[in-house]
Amino acid sequence: MPQLSSGGGDDLGANDEMISFKDEGEQEEKIQENAFTERDLADLKSSLVNESEINQSPNAAAVRRGQQSEQRGFPDKHREHLDGVSKQQDGGMYKSPAYPGYPFLMLPDPYLPNSSVSPSSNKVSVVQQSHGMHPLTSLLPYSNDHFSPSPPHLPTDMSQKTGVHRHQSQDLSGYYSLPPGGVGQITPSMSWFPHSLMLGTSGMHPTGIPHPAIVPPTGKQDHDQYDRGMYVKPQEAKREKEPKKPVIKKPLNAFMLYMKEMRAKVIAECTLKESAAINQILGRRWHALTREEQAKYYELARKERQLHMQLYPTWSARDNYEAGLSGVAGEKSKADWGKKKRRKREKQQDSNTDPGSPKKCRARFGLNQQTDWCGPCRRKKKCIRYLQGGGCPSPTSSDLSAIDSPPSPSPSRHHHHHHRLLYQRPPSPGCSPPLSTTPPTCLSLSPHTPRSHATRLPPEQSAASKRGDLRQPAAKPAHTHLELSGRQNNGSSTALSAAKAAGLSLKVLSETQ
DNA sequence: TAACCTTTGAAGCCA
DNA sequence: TGGCTTCAAAGGTTA
Numbered sequence A: 001m002p003q004l005s006s007g008g009g010d011d012l013g014a015n016d017e018m019i020s021f022k023d024e025g026e027q028e029e030k031i032q033e034n035a036f037t038e039r040d041l042a043d044l045k046s047s048l049v050n051e052s053e054i055n056q057s058p059n060a061a062a063v064r065r066g067q068q069s070e071q072r073g074f075p076d077k078h079r080e081h082l083d084g085v086s087k088q089q090d091g092g093m094y095k096s097p098a099y100p101g102y103p104f105l106m107l108p109d110p111y112l113p114n115s116s117v118s119p120s121s122n123k124v125s126v127v128q129q130s131h132g133m134h135p136l137t138s139l140l141p142y143s144n145d146h147f148s149p150s151p152p153h154l155p156t157d158m159s160q161k162t163g164v165h166r167h168q169s170q171d172l173s174g175y176y177s178l179p180p181g182g183v184g185q186i187t188p189s190m191s192w193f194p195h196s197l198m199l200g201t202s203g204m205h206p207t208g209i210p211h212p213a214i215v216p217p218t219g220k221q222d223h224d225q226y227d228r229g230m231y232v233k234p235q236e237a238k239r240e241k242e243p244k245k246p247v248i249k250k251p252l253n254a255f256m257l258y259m260k261e262m263r264a265k266v267i268a269e270c271t272l273k274e275s276a277a278i279n280q281i282l283g284r285r286w287h288a289l290t291r292e293e294q295a296k297y298y299e300l301a302r303k304e305r306q307l308h309m310q311l312y313p314t315w316s317a318r319d320n321y322e323a324g325l326s327g328v329a330g331e332k333s334k335a336d337w338g339k340k341k342r343r344k345r346e347k348q349q350d351s352n353t354d355p356g357s358p359k360k361c362r363a364r365f366g367l368n369q370q371t372d373w374c375g376p377c378r379r380k381k382k383c384i385r386y387l388q389g390g391g392c393p394s395p396t397s398s399d400l401s402a403i404d405s406p407p408s409p410s411p412s413r414h415h416h417h418h419h420r421l422l423y424q425r426p427p428s429p430g431c432s433p434p435l436s437t438t439p440p441t442c443l444s445l446s447p448h449t450p451r452s453h454a455t456r457l458p459p460e461q462s463a464a465s466k467r468g469d470l471r472q473p474a475a476k477p478a479h480t481h482l483e484l485s486g487r488q489n490n491g492s493s494t495a496l497s498a499a500k501a502a503g504l505s506l507k508v509l510s511e512t513q
Numbered sequence B: 001t002a003a004c005c006t007t008t009g010a011a012g013c014c015a
Numbered sequence C: 001t002g003g004c005t006t007c008a009a010a011g012g013t014t015a
Helices: A024-031 A038-054 A058-069 A073-091 A135-142 A193-196 A234-239 A254-270 A277-287 A291-310 A335-352 A363-367 A367-373 A400-404 A416-422 A459-467 A491-502 A503-511
Strands: none
Touching: A254 A277, A254 A291
């Protein structure tokens, strides 16, 4: 099996994160049919990526060519990339016209799902794309032919930067705009972002190019996805009267890409609007995805990162750490950053610690007794156990942790096998289909956390998790599955809020239903 | 108006 | 190197 030659050593994401997440009904069967061992999973993911890069994806090949043959003229390479993208679209991976978060990537009808593109098993999702968009087309803008009134004419030296000369991946260069202080200039004539016409100047990058990874200097960040070209955090806006420097946002990971795609579908199906609830469902559905499906998103995420790295060679995730404080990427000294980091941490500590009240689980039990932590603490969220000045629900029965994470009859012990036995049947990875009589709001508030990344497991559990021992989702007993009718409960938000406020109410409510 | 919530994954920092 | 922390999206909710 050919090995993936991903530049960043990307292993297609967390292979060990895969959970054989059983779903209800069809999903369950589906998952069971696709039940592989973890090794199989890892192999499969690798192979999938290899295939996608080596065989299936001319685009990937173009990327490699672009990276390897820097001496070639850009137009040729870019056109080559375009061809690759087109082929890839034909391959079924990119079918929908656009990416919600990347509205300027919208493509003409030929890329609509109903186009001549034949259905392919390789497609990422079987869902009907919301708003006619598909997040997986986030890389499509490389294909300028599809939306550019003019031929691609990126400067050949886009990657110019003082003291830094880094060749852009021409195959990817059509996607990200370039930071003003970053990698060179893009002529304002690059009007191959159709939606830029809809943007005011506020949404424009100093280069004249809006980009999802660069948030706008003015206006509301979430004002409109179409305005997500640039953004400068309010703190920075206040602080600076100088030319706004954009904040380059992190590239989306596989799950984020998936969320972007599926969010609308979940909203439509469940009439949910609250992202927190939606994300819970999406998280379950993510685990319910087949390896192939997930592999697509990992692949996309990998390319996103690759592209991002090439377009913002000096950008670092650290730049956005404490983003609101740091302001301009890379300008903050390490010491300052550390100070503010500590400040923020202390602030959070203070918020969780009433004067004289018990501390957070972390402080109370320490790292050696993480199993005694409440769920939120394990997920690095606000402690719910000692938040209310000591009014602490039972850690194993009433707080979220009991429902949220695999319950441990004996908190001080970690019985992975026991978890498996108890939690082989997780809640539905998503809401059920809309009910016939009641509004199809089915907020599955069972905050089971199959393996929250923040669930920093105790060493043994962590190790076990890496071995896949915890792959079995932290299913919860059915009686803890809280489903609320949106209308009857004043909407899902009410449900979520109630759940949040209740802490222990989740189980109680569900039991009474 | 800003922070929170909620998810997973990536990346940076620290001991 | 492992563990911890932050950020990425999203939009309703809350303070």
